[in-house]
Amino acid sequence: MTALLHVDMDQFVAAVEILRRPELRGRPVVVGGAGDPTARRQVVSTASYEARAFGVHSGMPLRRAAQLCPEAVFLPTDPAAYGEASERVMAVLRRFPVDVEVWGWDEAFVGGDIADPEALAAELKAAVFAETGLTCAIGIGDNKLQAKMAARFAKPGGIHRLTTAGWMAVMGERPAADLWGIGPKTSRKLDELGLHTVAQLAAAPEADLVDRFGPRQAAWLPVVAAGGGDTQINTEPWVARSRSRENTYAEDLSDLDVISREVAAMARALTAEVVADGREITHVAVKVRYVSFFTPTREMKLRSGPTTDPEAVEQAAVSLLAKFEWRRPVRLLGVRVNLAMPD
DNA sequence: TCTGGGGTCCTAGGACCC
DNA sequence: TCTGGGGTCCTAGGACCC
Known part of the structure; x- marks a missing residue:
């Protein structure tokens, strides 16, 4: 190898x-x-x-x-x-x-x-x-x-x-959370199953993991713990699937007119960037983080099909604002656009 | 000295159609 | 007068990474 x-x-x-x-x-x-x-x-x-x-x-x-x-x-x-x-x-x-x-x-x-x-x-x-x-x-x-x-x-x-x-001798006694792809949430769930180390996870029967993680992750987790993985080197240039802008404001926003203007400006700026890259927009998403840190998102597919029209993207983003509740001030606003993949 | 910004991928549920 | 499945599209959220 x-x-x-x-x-x-x-x-x-x-x-x-x-x-x-x-x-x-x-x-x-x-x-x-x-x-x-x-x-x-x-x-x-x-x-x-x-x-x-x-x-x-x-x-x-x-x-x-x-x-x-x-x-x-x-x-x-x-x-x-x-x-x-x-x-x-x-x-x-x-x-x-x-x-x-x-x-x-x-x-x-x-x-x-x-x-x-x-x-x-x-x-x-x-x-x-x-x-x-x-x-x-x-x-x-x-x-x-x-x-x-x-x-x-x-x-x-x-x-x-x-x-x-040599993998297990080096990695076996380390916490499973050290592994690439195992973050804090997965690590906590593994702890609850009594699987603390890389060696324990590698030896875990897939059947024990399926209920907690679903079939795909259950199959993948022990493989990673055993040091298995992809060997494919992809030399293709990176093609972004989405682009986003978000901003956390030093002072909270409450005025819906201000919020609307901010979202509209982000939508226009994003459209200009992706159009300059020769890309088309398929979906628009808006993200709101309230002062409570609750952070819902609302997303829509553009019915008219992939577009480069800043007006359409702005209008879609602003229309999504109606799907949020505005009882509390917000600390963050964000806009994401999904991009049509070139052939 | 509360908790950024920019991404990707996966899952799950509802709508709708056959 | 009620019972299926399967498949696809769409949206929301979760998890992870740098």
Whole structure:
């Protein structure tokens, strides 16, 4: 069985910022929101390793991060810069005689005819650093799951290999929640069934899982726990199935006219973006988060068929507002459009 | 110092038709 | 005077990932 690699950039967003501000190297850096540590309702996108040492992590409110690490440098997120840096990294990987499957900004699977995976990993790492100034960890495995998990052991900046033969010795006693694809909800359900470790889940009869998880997940869970997984590297360019905008407001909204205008503006902006990409819109969805954090969504298929007409999309989005209750203020509004898949 | 933003995929229930 | 299934479309929600 030929190995495949998972390339995972180290603290990617923070690393891109440090690259253009070398004086920040070695300091705690927190990237998130507009970069204002006093702002409400904004969270950490990425913390540098130095900031993580203070307990700062992704998803944490910026104000909490500032409390834990007052000396940190706070920076606004700059998605365009991260996208460009990502392109440079992926271009380096693609120059090697391998198949590359891009996975978000800062990750990629690498496969193909790989004779010596450790040697290839070392070459990739060196080339990425030489040409972009960014470091990465590389995991090697017999499939994507193993490579992805191996990259965690390799972080930061190392190379680590997992194999089917060695999987259980390394992973068996770890919590099932460590596995890629098992989040907090699934992990809690597994705990309730007495399945706490990877080894226990791997040995669980599918019949014991079906009631709790349904047939598909019940079949999949023990396979993942045993270190099984997909080996297919998909080199096709990414084609988005949907695009969305959402905004959490620093101050709650109650006025339906204001809400309506906000939703209309998001719908128009989204339409402009996807039309610029040559895509057509099939469905429109609106998301509302009340102050209670209850977050319903309402969605509709456009009856007139796939469209590029901003008027139609705006009108659909605004019409969906009638399906919500407006007794309580809202903290978030969002619009999503589903896209027709090209042939 | 209450809880971001942008995605994907799966499931489940109701409507409707045969 | 009541009983089926199956199949597909549509919408809502849940879970997970980065």
